[in-house]
Amino acid sequence: MIAPFQALSAQHFDLLRPATADEIIAFAGTLLEQRLQRGPVLGGAEQVQAFLRTRLGGAARELFGVLFVDSRHQYLGFEILFMGSLRGSEVHPREVVRRALALNAAAVILVHNHPSGHLEPSPEDILLTRRIDDALALLDMRVLDHLIVSASDWVSLSARGWRFSDD
Template identity: 50%
Template structure:
């Protein structure tokens, strides 16, 4: 059944305009973005399949555009629209981190790195560079590795810090296995980068490890 076959009061667009977006179920809200389904599968069924496959909105927003290729009924236009919504969420969080010290919003920092690194199929190491007031200057993905390891070069992290005139950094990387538990290698890398950045008076405030639906802070674990 297509949306136009539903009674007017049950159509997602009409429900949203009458009662607000909170009145819509998850699949109805996503169906508004997708607009159309495919032969044999209405847009509500397509939206429900997406949410089931990626474990709800949290999982959906952590995916990359290429992850949607596997879903029948998602052509280039729909994939582009989904990728655009995900990027808007990332930029909204980035703008919030640019306006005030990261200490004022540690949860947003975790949400930001989760949106950047969650769902990646290989290991990615990134750095949030901060100014002297600990506001975000730039997010940089510096190194990409295999599913099990990545090579991180301290001189490149330091070079970028100097180019941006950063006062501090927050390190972040993902574990494609989905387990966010920091490893001994993560601890050793953190100490190596702390030492290298200290030579140019840049502080390492934290190192965040992104897993499946979870972000672990080494600072909160007392591992810094």
Template identity: 45%
Template sequence: MGIRQWPEGERPREKLLALGADHLSDAELLAVFLRTGVAGASAVDLARELVARFDGLRGLLAADADTFCAARGLGAAKYAQLQAVVELSRRHLAEELQRGDALRDPAGTRRYLQARLRDEPRELFGMLLLDNQHRVIAFEALARGTIDAAAVYPREVVRCALGRNAAAVILAHNHPSGVAEPSAADRDLTERLIAALRTVDIRVLDHVVVGDDCVSFAERGWL
């Protein structure tokens, strides 16, 4: 039986409109995006199959184009659409962050940094550039490394911060392993960057390491 024959209160789209997106399961949300199923499977059946195949929505969203398009019911058009949705979400979080004080919204800062960095396949180092009222100017990606290391040069960090007229920065990088615990090298790098930026009167407010969760140097008392 197709979804159109289901009771109205059980159809994902109608359920979303009536109750809100937060009342839908992962598979139901994905079914709304898919719109249609395939032969012998409704959109919800297909969505459940995909959630299982990719071990959750995160795996589906992070899949490369070839892996994504090889799955039943998907293809290049769906890949492009879903990547557009992911990027819209990131930009929405960035706009929210830019409206306020990054220091007064640590949860929003973490949400943005996780959305930006968590699923990067290699280590990426960047920083949030802040004005003198701690409003976000921009996020700049400064170095991409191997799977477990990134080469970060203090002079490039200083040049970037000065070029955007930043008064303060929040450093950030990801651990592709998912383990956010900072390494000794992370702490050493942070100290070197603090010293370099101090010479031009730019403060380092935090260094956030992103994995499956986030670790804040400021909260650890390391700054």
């Protein structure tokens, strides 16, 4: 059993009661998010993928999120924009663009999970990535990567040779 604690903040915890598995995962996600806020996203690729796997990897249904960064690739925020079923979710590029504009983002990292654990990008994943990339490019914003995650592993489209606008 993991030592009991209740997270009061990312820097402070008290030994009050046994924490649930969900609380521990949420606490880990908070710590990983704070690490992203301290430095450049591209300088911490391992932290980025660990954070995104923690946030989406173990979900029972498909989730689609976006990590937003500024022109120096400093972390601006992360949001889960779409929730779907076990087999998929409907993602609207205009909503990704709307949030990127609201946060004054210069670039994004797209991420979604595959609850099945099969991480091979589908033709729909590739088409969606292209559509979001094209929409953001019209506004001088970039897609840096699209990750597909599970609780234990991940696939990067850029690492597989995918080229985004302005690459």
